[in-house]
Amino acid sequence: MTTPRTVTVRTIDQGDVTMTCPPWCDGHADDTLPVHLVDVAHVGRHQEIKLRGVLLWTTALVQYPYATDDARHDVRVYAEQDWHADSYTAAGLVELADTLAVHAERLRTLADRLPELQEETGQ
Numbered sequence: 554m555t556t557p558r559t560v561t562v563r564t565i566d567q568g569d570v571t572m573t574c575p576p577w578c579d580g581h582a583d584d585t586l587p588v589h590l591v592d593v594a595h596v597g598r599h600q601e602i603k604l605r606g607v608l609l610w611t612t613a614l615v616q617y618p619y620a621t622d623d624a625r626h627d628v629r630v631y632a633e634q635d636w637h638a639d640s641y642t643a644a645g646l647v648e649l650a651d652t653l654a655v656h657a658e659r660l661r662t663l664a665d666r667l668p669e670l671q672e673e674t675g676q
């Protein structure tokens with residue numbers, strides 16, 4: 554068992570706040586600008602979904618421990634779609650579909666793990 558990791562973040566409204574990070578948190582960059590306490594987030598490692606080197610989606614675990622909306626206390630998966638447009642041949646379209654299918658399975662696996670991660674986070 555590892556010792557829980559703590560981090561101190563600068564906030565606009567509450568000054569420095571020290572909190573315990575869940576095991577999946579990828580840390581808090583020292584050079585980020587201070588935010589309001591409600592916007593402080595634990596963020597997991599970013600996972601990129603690419604096709605032929607082009608970024609399609611980025612996902613990461615995220616949790617807002619001080620959010621005023623209790624639902625944001627839950628561990629969730631942040632998903633961001635990058636702008637991408639292209640035209641595909643039949644083979645290219647199959648490649649796109651295969652890429653999305655592989656990543657869809659990864660997302661389903663992550664969705665299955667969310668309750669476990671929520672439990673580990675203690676929320």
Ligand SMILES: [Zn+2]
Pocket residue numbers: 560573574575578579580581594595596
């Ligand atoms: Zn954290």
